[in-house]
Amino acid sequence: MTGKKNMKKIKKSLIQKKTIQSIIMSICTIMIISGLSGCTGNKDTGDDVATDEKKNGTSIYLVAMDGTSLGDSLDAPTIGCSDKLVAVQIDQKLSPQEALEELFAYEKYNEDEGLYNVFGLSDNLKVEKMVIANDFAIVTLSKDLIIGGMCDEPRVHAQITQTLTQFDDIDGVDVFVGDESLGEYLSEKGSDE
Numbered sequence: 001m002t003g004k005k006n007m008k009k010i011k012k013s014l015i016q017k018k019t020i021q022s023i024i025m026s027i028c029t030i031m032i033i034s035g036l037s038g039c040t041g042n043k044d045t046g047d048d049v050a051t052d053e054k055k056n057g058t059s060i061y062l063v064a065m066d067g068t069s070l071g072d073s074l075d076a077p078t079i080g081c082s083d084k085l086v087a088v089q090i091d092q093k094l095s096p097q098e099a100l101e102e103l104f105a106y107e108k109y110n111e112d113e114g115l116y117n118v119f120g121l122s123d124n125l126k127v128e129k130m131v132i133a134n135d136f137a138i139v140t141l142s143k144d145l146i147i148g149g150m151c152d153e154p155r156v157h158a159q160i161t162q163t164l165t166q167f168d169d170i171d172g173v174d175v176f177v178g179d180e181s182l183g184e185y186l187s188e189k190g191s192d193e
Helices: 002-037 069-073 096-105 152-165 182-192
Strands: 058-064 084-090 127-133 136-141 172-177
Touching (some): 058 152, 136 152, 152 172, 152 182
Parallel strands (some): 136 172
16 A cells, blocks of 8 residues: 555656646746747837847947948848948937937947947937827938938938837837938939939
8 A cells, every 4th residue: 555655646746747847848938939029129110120128228220331240240131231230228218319319429430349320420410300199200300411322321211210119109200301301302412422
């Protein structure tokens, strides 16, 4: 009889261990899946950037240019001239307008980081107006936007859009320069060069 009791105890112990292992495996699987789905940090903006989850601050998005070691090493979809966007963490929480102003003020090229900021050419660029309604931002910039060539055109749109769509209340962005849409303004600038 003692042998049967011991067998029942052993069997019960094994069942408990398997149940505990199953629970642990389920929890680990859920944590892994949750972690992976949260890694992109992208809203539905074309998912054309490498992103970092914002932790204690706000991110601005700069360009890792095609042909640079950083740009070539990133596993992210490309924008424009085979460039990729990279999140740069600012160590403070900013409003959407403050995030754009931080982006515009960031230096043009940082060799240590290997990142380019298309707005580095536009020393006087400012946000004249920003309206956020129904998860959409309409941004009007001053007419001080300067670009260096056709590869800068997609960078302008991508850097602004990704910087703004990191905010929970912004899913889409329209940009105007003065009273012209960004596309119209850039096409006129391109024809002048």
